[in-house]
Amino acid sequence: MRIASFLSCESGAITVDWTVLTAGLAGLGLASMSVVSGDVQNLSEDISAFLQRDLSLFVRFDVNRISNASFEDIEGMLAAGWGFYNADGSLAGWTNLADYQAEVVHSGYMGVHATDGDFMLDLDASPGNMMLGQVIAGALDGQPYTVSFDAADRVGNNGVAVYWGGELVGTVDPGSGMESYSFEIIGGSGDGSNQLMIGGTGPEDNRGAFIDNIAVHS
Numbered sequence: 001m002r003i004a005s006f007l008s009c010e011s012g013a014i015t016v017d018w019t020v021l022t023a024g025l026a027g028l029g030l031a032s033m034s035v036v037s038g039d040v041q042n043l044s045e046d047i048s049a050f051l052q053r054d055l056s057l058f059v060r061f062d063v064n065r066i067s068n069a070s071f072e073d074i075e076g077m078l079a080a081g082w083g084f085y086n087a088d089g090s091l092a093g094w095t096n097l098a099d100y101q102a103e104v105v106h107s108g109y110m111g112v113h114a115t116d117g118d119f120m121l122d123l124d125a126s127p128g129n130m131m132l133g134q135v136i137a138g139a140l141d142g143q144p145y146t147v148s149f150d151a152a153d154r155v156g157n158n159g160v161a162v163y164w165g166g167e168l169v170g171t172v173d174p175g176s177g178m179e180s181y182s183f184e185i186i187g188g189s190g191d192g193s194n195q196l197m198i199g200g201t202g203p204e205d206n207r208g209a210f211i212d213n214i215a216v217h218s
Helices: 002-008 012-052
Strands: 083-085 103-106 119-122 131-135 144-152 159-164 167-172 179-186 195-201 210-217
Touching: 083 119, 144 159, 159 179, 167 179, 195 210
Parallel strands: none
Antiparallel strands: 083 103, 103 119, 119 210, 131 195, 144 179, 144 210, 159 167, 159 195
């Protein structure tokens, strides 16, 4: 009742009190804004900077950055007795940097078994040593990464060459059974393209090294 009476009263003293009270509340609000405005500005700048950062920094370290890393994507490919191929030489997720037909073979072909899934890639196809490329999206300049893969060579005279940013990282001469290999690379090194290139070495005779389970990890 007293509040209602206060609000409805039109006497001069009550009006003055109401004006003073309103002014006091406004002043308190302005004082509060002056205290927090600096922190709000800093917070807004931090949020803006965060949104502009490459979110790949926050990707879990165990996430593989390679697309079709184990050559399991055979959708639309033509079937053959040994596996699958595309007439135009293309391979899902990869850029074919050679003029040769990419051939995905069944696990168990020539006694070699895939280490991840049902297929692996023959790096010497029809005949000619393959060279496949893939740009690693989100790779950060100066950030160290590890490229790894499994490879085997039943013939004994084939190998695998690994390039990063146009520069040779290393080569391997695998044995007859699948073995794991890895190299350290740095984001932005070489020509800065962050392109991983993997190719076959050795005689071009339709019998190359097999490769599977390619990965690039932070």
